[in-house]
Amino acid sequence: MFSGGIPIGRFFGITVKLHWSWFIIFAWLTWMLATEFFPSFEDYQDWRPATYWIIGLVTSILFFASVLAHEMAHSLVAKAAGLKVSAITLFIFGGVSQLTEEPKSPGSEFRMAVAGPGTSLVIGGACWGIFFATRHSVSPVAGMTLWLGYINVALAAFNMIPGFPLDGGRVLRSVLWWRSRNLRKSTRIASVIGRGFGYAFIFGGIALVFIEVYLLGLSLVIIGWILENAAAGSYRQVALRDLLQGHKVSEVMTQDCMAVPPALTVEQLVNDHILVSGRRCYSVADYGRALGLVTAHDVKAVERKLWPVKTVREIMTPIDKMRQVRPDDDLSSVMYLIMEKNVNQVPVLQDSNIVGMVWRDSLLTFVHLRSELGI
Numbered sequence: 001m002f003s004g005g006i007p008i009g010r011f012f013g014i015t016v017k018l019h020w021s022w023f024i025i026f027a028w029l030t031w032m033l034a035t036e037f038f039p040s041f042e043d044y045q046d047w048r049p050a051t052y053w054i055i056g057l058v059t060s061i062l063f064f065a066s067v068l069a070h071e072m073a074h075s076l077v078a079k080a081a082g083l084k085v086s087a088i089t090l091f092i093f094g095g096v097s098q099l100t101e102e103p104k105s106p107g108s109e110f111r112m113a114v115a116g117p118g119t120s121l122v123i124g125g126a127c128w129g130i131f132f133a134t135r136h137s138v139s140p141v142a143g144m145t146l147w148l149g150y151i152n153v154a155l156a157a158f159n160m161i162p163g164f165p166l167d168g169g170r171v172l173r174s175v176l177w178w179r180s181r182n183l184r185k186s187t188r189i190a191s192v193i194g195r196g197f198g199y200a201f202i203f204g205g206i207a208l209v210f211i212e213v214y215l216l217g218l219s220l221v222i223i224g225w226i227l228e229n230a231a232a233g234s235y236r237q238v239a240l241r242d243l244l245q246g247h248k249v250s251e252v253m254t255q256d257c258m259a260v261p262p263a264l265t266v267e268q269l270v271n272d273h274i275l276v277s278g279r280r281c282y283s284v285a286d287y288g289r290a291l292g293l294v295t296a297h298d299v300k301a302v303e304r305k306l307w308p309v310k311t312v313r314e315i316m317t318p319i320d321k322m323r324q325v326r327p328d329d330d331l332s333s334v335m336y337l338i339m340e341k342n343v344n345q346v347p348v349l350q351d352s353n354i355v356g357m358v359w360r361d362s363l364l365t366f367v368h369l370r371s372e373l374g375i
């Protein structure tokens with residue numbers, strides 16, 4: 001959902017990106033600190049007007065550095081456990097680390113989950129330390145660290161809410177997982193609690209809107225909605241992965257992908273192949289070497305009057321542009337491909353030949369049958 005964004009650099013081998021919504025919160029926060037928070041303190045009344053804005057801006061930057069440190073802690077512990085971290089994205093409600101895999105053991109999940117809030121607590125404590133040391137001497141530094149101390153402790157506290165996929169929910173899942181040795185069941189419990197918190201935020205937010213606390217109310221509704229969705233989605237994903245793991249591509253692939261020559265016209269493809277065999281997908285091969293794939297979908301994109309002149313080679317999807325899998329790949333990775341890239345079929349390649357096809361439908365049937373039978 002928040003995976004897009006502008007890359008701003010790589011730290012410890014992890015790309016850091018800013019989602020567009022980040023700029024809204026950054027501007028709002030700077031404005032709120034400069035015009036409301038700092039001016040409301042008696043101790044900070046003697047600042048010059050420019051000081052409010054400079055300190056507001058620096059505080060915002062340091063706040064986002066703290067959020068980044070929180071996410072970086074998760075990601076570095078994940079990397080140390082051998083997991084791949086693709087990026088960290090900062091967005092309107094904080095940060096997310098994009099992990100391409102789930103933790104492999106309850107212990108590594110626990111360490112990964114507590115690393116973030118732990119880091120926030122340490123930063124918060126350090127900020128308050130600086131606040132107490134500077135409150136009688138350097139008032140801008142004191143003002144800045146006072147707020148940063150609160151916000152980092154709040155960040156740790158919010159993230160420790162025990163609803164999956166928040167950090168606290170991950171801690172809960174790791175404990176359940178460690179006790180039951182059942183990842184799927186543990187995820188189910190932790191994500192039901194996550195959805196519960198999601199609904200609680202939504203209703204709490206609506207209640208706030210009714211008593212005219214609009215900004216906080218609306219933010220809570222959106223955060224609750226995101227949490228509810230994420231909780232439900234991550235459970236579905238874990239359940240699906242659990243079901244598919246250990247099964248191979250060869251179990252669901254169809255081997256009826258006939259080869260056609262690249263010089264065939266679209267008209268010939270329709271009349272001599274699609275209409276005759278009823279098949280919707282053909283591999284385009286030249287002397288046994290696969291060049292690409294052509295489907296009924298590609299044909300539909302060509303204007304009818306061009307059918308006699310356009311060749312299959314012109315309308316096919318070239319092989320190097322396609323997501324491809326091998327017969328002995330794990331089915332869970334294919335599901336990821338089909339869902340993530342939103343494709344209908346994935347060609348199965350072996351020694352640069354298309355040996356079969358995995359269809360979205362047959363994969364879903366595979367999943368439905370097994371979950372219906374409880375295996």
Ligand SMILES: [Zn+2]
Nearest residue numbers: 116117159167
């Ligand atoms: Zn976290």
